[in-house]
Amino acid sequence: MEEKKKLVNILEAILFVAGDPVNIEDLTQNLNLTELEILHAADQLESRYESQNSGIVLKRFGNHLQLGTRSDYAVYIEDMLQPVQRQSLSRSALETLAIIAYRQPTTRLDIEKIRGVKSNYSVQSLLAKNLIEEVGRRDTIGRPILYGTTDQFLSHFGITSLSELPDLPDIPSMDKQIETTSED
Numbered sequence: 001m002e003e004k005k006k007l008v009n010i011l012e013a014i015l016f017v018a019g020d021p022v023n024i025e026d027l028t029q030n031l032n033l034t035e036l037e038i039l040h041a042a043d044q045l046e047s048r049y050e051s052q053n054s055g056i057v058l059k060r061f062g063n064h065l066q067l068g069t070r071s072d073y074a075v076y077i078e079d080m081l082q083p084v085q086r087q088s089l090s091r092s093a094l095e096t097l098a099i100i101a102y103r104q105p106t107t108r109l110d111i112e113k114i115r116g117v118k119s120n121y122s123v124q125s126l127l128a129k130n131l132i133e134e135v136g137r138r139d140t141i142g143r144p145i146l147y148g149t150t151d152q153f154l155s156h157f158g159i160t161s162l163s164e165l166p167d168l169p170d171i172p173s174m175d176k177q178i179e180t181t182s183e184d
Helices: 003-018 024-031 035-051 071-081 091-103 108-115 120-128 151-157 172-183
Strands: 056-061 064-069 132-137 145-149
Touching (some): 003 024, 003 035, 003 064, 024 035, 024 064, 035 056, 091 108, 108 120, 108 145, 120 132
Antiparallel strands (some): 132 145
């Protein structure tokens, strides 16, 4: 078997068995390959699935790869397997998540200034769902925790990077108000 074809098949087997997202760096280390070789194999695997209109797709997000099902076939999967519905995020959790996604790294206090209400529960809920994570501490009094989004966030929303988030509308008065209160 041609070496490149074999690598594509090895990658497919690893992703199939893993089920969860697999870090590209882990693949390079364990297979003794370069990132470019892994990405080339991923491109070929993705092309194979696309050309066959396969029920399987290669999902990319952040620095991870994962096999998933083609959304066109979701209705059939649901009918057959009747999966438990994923619990949706509450409005407050979505607001909090949006603030973190667009302003990361950011603190709980920054989130609360924007939302105008306490956000402890929303932050804890998002941490528990692994959609956000602690990414450090701000170098100010009290050293508040800074939050950022995770690769699970990218996967949940079906995007490969934060650059795919839609642009925010210009609201200069809000930005100016937040900068003013942050300096106090």
